[in-house]
Amino acid sequence: MSFRLPADLLDRPTPFYFYDLALLDRTLTALQQAARPRGFQVHYALKANANAPILDLIRQHGLGADCVSGGEVQRALDAGFAPDHVVFAGVGKSDAEINLALAADIWCFNAESVEELTVLNELAGAQNRRTRVALRVNPNVDAYTHPHITTGLDANKFGISLSDLGGVIEQLENLPNLELVGLHTHVGSQITNLTVFEKLSQKLNELQTWLEDRGHHLPHLNLGGGLGIDYHQPDQHSVPDFEQYFRTFEQHLQRRPNQQVHVELGRSIVAQCGSLVSRVLYVKHSQQRRFAILDAGMTELIRPALYGSYHAIQNLTSQLPAQDYDVVGPICESSDTFGRQVLLPETRRGDLLAIRSAGAYGEVMSSGYNLREKAGAEYR
Numbered sequence: 001m002s003f004r005l006p007a008d009l010l011d012r013p014t015p016f017y018f019y020d021l022a023l024l025d026r027t028l029t030a031l032q033q034a035a036r037p038r039g040f041q042v043h044y045a046l047k048a049n050a051n052a053p054i055l056d057l058i059r060q061h062g063l064g065a066d067c068v069s070g071g072e073v074q075r076a077l078d079a080g081f082a083p084d085h086v087v088f089a090g091v092g093k094s095d096a097e098i099n100l101a102l103a104a105d106i107w108c109f110n111a112e113s114v115e116e117l118t119v120l121n122e123l124a125g126a127q128n129r130r131t132r133v134a135l136r137v138n139p140n141v142d143a144y145t146h147p148h149i150t151t152g153l154d155a156n157k158f159g160i161s162l163s164d165l166g167g168v169i170e171q172l173e174n175l176p177n178l179e180l181v182g183l184h185t186h187v188g189s190q191i192t193n194l195t196v197f198e199k200l201s202q203k204l205n206e207l208q209t210w211l212e213d214r215g216h217h218l219p220h221l222n223l224g225g226g227l228g229i230d231y232h233q234p235d236q237h238s239v240p241d242f243e244q245y246f247r248t249f250e251q252h253l254q255r256r257p258n259q260q261v262h263v264e265l266g267r268s269i270v271a272q273c274g275s276l277v278s279r280v281l282y283v284k285h286s287q288q289r290r291f292a293i294l295d296a297g298m299t300e301l302i303r304p305a306l307y308g309s310y311h312a313i314q315n316l317t318s319q320l321p322a323q324d325y326d327v328v329g330p331i332c333e334s335s336d337t338f339g340r341q342v343l344l345p346e347t348r349r350g351d352l353l354a355i356r357s358a359g360a361y362g363e364v365m366s367s368g369y370n371l372r373e374k375a376g377a378e379y380r
């Protein structure tokens with residue numbers, strides 16, 4: 001692995017997140033080079049990482065913002081995203097969050113139930129507005145990813161089931177403050193099997209034909225399902241294969257003339273540019289194991305504890321022969337483990353370790369459990 005920390009950060013207090021903005025810039029360039037000529041518009045999912053310098057660069061590359069809370073809508077607006085490039089998704093939007101987004105006149109609400117549409121209609125009316133909605137349908141397409149991050153199966157809480165769609169569209173006729181502009185789907189995150197996007201396209205083709213037979217022509221489609229990244233080889237695959245991703249939709253989705261197609265990506269844009277940098281507090285030997293105990297824990301990066309996720313780990317300061325370690329944090333939980341039997345150069349107290357591919361769902365999911373202070377961030 002080839003990640004190197006700038007020399008002036010070697011003595012910085014740890015733990016902290018390090019973000020490589022040059023890599024983010026290259027990733028965004030590759031993304032837009034693949035998306036733009038094919039006429040796809042990308043909304044960045046702020047839930048992956050909402051730090052100001054990151055949002056700034058993403059906005060400069062011309063992406064819109066995909067938000068799932070009032071806080072994210074506000075953050076996107078504060079970061080300079082134009083309201084007509086902001087969408088608000090989420091299965092449980094509160095009245096206060098809806099009111100905030102209505103007042104900002106964002107582009108679109110991705111609505112997930114009749115119950116939500118009814119409230120949205122009332123709140124829009126109270127503000128004397130008519131607002132745009134896309135219906136999030138649950139396409140029942142398996143994303144072949146971790147069960148905790150699958151979103152588009154019948155068993156998941158998200159979206160309107162296909163069998164209910166006709167009824168929901170009929171009910172929209174009684175909701176005069178809402179304008180139906182599109183369909184939204186999302187099937188899961190960290191998708192590496194591209195046949196998932198092929199199947200999603202086929203489902204949408206059928207759905208569009210079905211809707212058109214009933215007189216509904218939708219100017220917008222929003223295709224969710226997050227492209228996965230290579231957690232095992234972050235340096236060999238630092239920029240995801242966006243060409244292949246968009247080519248799959250290009251080949252399989254039957255787009256209507258002048259129809260706008262959005263995708264909403266988070267992880268594939270920001271994951272590889274971030275590393276969690278931590279110092280080794282102790283190397284402890286038990287009967288069976290050798291533990292490298294870090295000053296970062298599940299409070300800074302919860303993915304391994306929550307999903308059993310793999311993150312590559314690199315010792316930045318030792319060149320000694322390799323040994324294996326269980327790399328753990330200081331939190332009072334046994335799941336506070338970044339990796340078991342990780343091969344590292346001989347590791348000692350004071351060494352710096354980088355936990356790689358942590359730019360997405362790392363810092364944003366951190367917590368203050370055990371009354372821990374929030375880790376800082378550095379950008380280069």
Ligand SMILES: Cc1ncc(COP(=O)(O)O)c(C=O)c1O
Pocket residue numbers: 045048066089149151186188189190224225226227264265266267268360
């Ligand atoms: C509705 C929705 N949009 C966008 C995303 C971002 O996905 P990803 O980070 O996988 O690109 C997610 C996460 O799964 C999501 O649930």
Ligand SMILES: N[C@@H](CCCC[NH3+])C(=O)O
Pocket residue numbers: 047149151189190303360361
């Ligand atoms: N937080 C998850 C992904 C969930 C994406 C949002 N639906 C992860 O770290 O992989």
